[in-house]
Amino acid sequence: MKKNQLFSVLMASALLVSVGEASVYAAAGPGSGKTPTVKTSAKAAVKVKEGVKAWTVNGAQTTFKTVDAGGYKLYSISQLAASLGASIANESGSLVLKDRAGLHTIKLKAGSKSYSLDGEKRNFTTAPTVSGGKLYVELSAIVYGLGGELFGSPLQILGAARPQGEFDTLHWAADGTVLANLEGETAQVYKFAANPGSYGLFSSDERASDFSVSADRRYGAFTDETGLLYVIDLTSGAVKPLGTDTATKTDLTWSADGTSIYYIQGDKQEKISQISVDTGTVKELLADKVENKSELRISADGKRAVYIVNITGSAKNDADSTEDSLTIDYSKAGEQLYQLDLATKDAKPAALTTSDDNKLYPEILADGTVVYLSADPEGKTANALKTVKPDGTAANIALDIEVTWAQAAGGGIIASGTAADGTSRIYSVPVSGSAQELFRTKADISEVSVSADGGKLAVITGGKLVEIENGKAVQLTR
Structure with missing residues (x-):
């Protein structure tokens, strides 16, 4: 055998863990009480630095075992699978992961950068690495491959990626979820919980699109x-x-x-x-x-x-x-x-009125006052909120925005519009007292919906669905 051929064989033996040298014994799914282990020869073991890394996974704090291999942090595959609700099994010398819904399948081998996702060939940046009898893999490849997402700032892991697309026609349900239509050729109404990644198809009935x-x-x-x-x-x-x-x-x-x-x-x-x-x-x-x-x-x-x-x-x-x-x-x-x-x-x-302005979004407040959005038909003056008392007395509501939408909530009015600096803002306007700013963004606000108690908002801003509570905004779609 020539020297260069011998060198190639030795390098392959040192870097790769073959099926004969490493066997992964894994549970068929999470929650079984069994932890995947790897048996490997001393010759195939790779020296790595072990550690831990904390992540928020589907809203819960989880600490993962990690290794630093080739300048890249890899994560315990058994812990990742369990946290994402995925199953693990050995099939013909390969390790097979499947998401909870059975929509995605990852096949990989210890020591090999090559793997398959739903039957298509892919490559890891760093090959899955064995340390201490455990297998460690790239975080992003596994999370996204199984239909999840790395989300937010600071980053957290979602077991199910947020849906992507343009949504509209927002409604709140009694259980605190938000219903929204995905724009497309067919009717699809989705139901969103407050946690990102917690959603599902609610209805595909064309009649119930609104x-x-x-x-x-x-x-x-x-x-x-x-x-x-x-x-x-x-x-x-x-x-x-x-x-x-x-x-x-x-x-x-x-x-x-x-x-x-x-x-x-x-x-x-x-x-x-x-x-x-x-x-x-x-x-x-x-x-x-x-x-x-x-x-x-x-x-x-x-x-x-x-x-x-x-x-x-x-x-x-x-x-x-x-x-x-x-x-x-x-x-x-x-x-x-x-x-x-x-x-x-x-x-x-x-x-109630005789004025020549256009009128939108009338609402009846508890004291009988009617509030509506007034718009100049010629566009010469900015839109504003106006009130009409039961006795016909009219007045304007002073806000620092050009109002584009309004809805009764919590005994008063929730209104949104655009300020002089170009920002979009949402205000709570009580029956008496000063208006309170609830939300501000540089993006356009095209739609707003208020929860039954008035404490939460669902907003379409920049084409994305956002839920707002106590000034905190959580983006529910991509």
């Missing part, structure tokens, strides 16, 4: 293309029809006690009706033939409805109704707020 949520956050209501109303359980995802009425329904709004759902009815949004959640019985509340109603709100005591009417121009012509004489009067056109006394039989709607 819904109105009950005050207790237990149920959602939506209609299908025929106008039939459905209720979805926000815990189980179960869907059931409510009644048999197929009239067009928009602006679904739950009563505070969850016994009724109010809505605007008709192809021209000309009526207001309510349906019993228990019986499916429909009751017509208003049919004044005024079209283009929207943004229906019901007071907590159920005695008052507030809504917006989009008033269009009125046509005028002469007695002969000639085409040349036809004119459109836009002097009274615009959006106006109306209120309806639901406690008085045959009550007539009363106008």
Whole structure:
């Protein structure tokens, strides 16, 4: 044998741990009480520096055994598998790891940089190393290979990587989870817990891509293309029809006690009706033939409805109704707020506003005050929050942002918008007292949802879903 051939053989023997020299005896899965061990000859052992490293794994503190090999920190494979919920087994001389859901498989050998992930060939930066009868591997390759993620600052390990994509249509459920739609060709509603990586597919029902949520956050209501109303359980995802009425329904709004759902009815949004959640019985509340109603709100005591009417121009012509004489009067056109006394039989709607500003997001506060977002139709002045007292007294709410969204919460209002420095901010605005800043970011805020108690926010900012509590923001998607 030539000298260079002999040298190659000796080097291979020193650096690699062959299947014949090292056997890994591993449990079939985590929690079995067995720890994978490696038997290796003295000739194959590699001198390494042993140590420990603490990580937060799925919210729990875990200390891993480590070795420094070739300037790279490797981690105990048995500890990694157990913390990630993965199984370990020996198959034909290779060590095989599978994630809990059975979606990913890693096959590797001690001493070899080459490994496979879901059947595709990959390479470690540093080969898996044996020390003290234990096998040590690269952290990132194993975590990501098994569907996990290294996340946050400081870094922590997630057993399941956060979902990636654009999300919208946020809702809170009674169990403290957030429901959000993943944008795409098919309907996918995901449910997110507060811990990153804790999520799952909630619904793929196209009809339930958006819904109105009950005050207790237990149920959602939506209609299908025929106008039939459905209720979805926000815990189980179960869907059931409510009644048999197929009239067009928009602006679904739950009563505070969850016994009724109010809505605007008709192809021209000309009526207001309510349906019993228990019986499916429909009751017509208003049919004044005024079209283009929207943004229906019901007071907590159920005695008052507030809504917006989009008033269009009125046509005028002469007695002969000639085409040349036809004119459109836009002097009274615009959006106006109306209120309806639901406690008085045959009550007539009363106008709350006469101003020419556009009106969005009306809310009824506990004292009867109506708050809404006012927008200049010509864009000459910044958007602002305005209030209208039951007696018609109007006022502005002073905030250092141009308001883009508002919602009732905790007896007051949560509002978001853009400040003069370009930052996006969210404020809590009480019925009385000063506004309190809840969150600030340099990214755009496109959507906000408030938990039932008003203590948490779900926000779409920079295209990502973020949960905010006590000023602390946790990003739930990538």
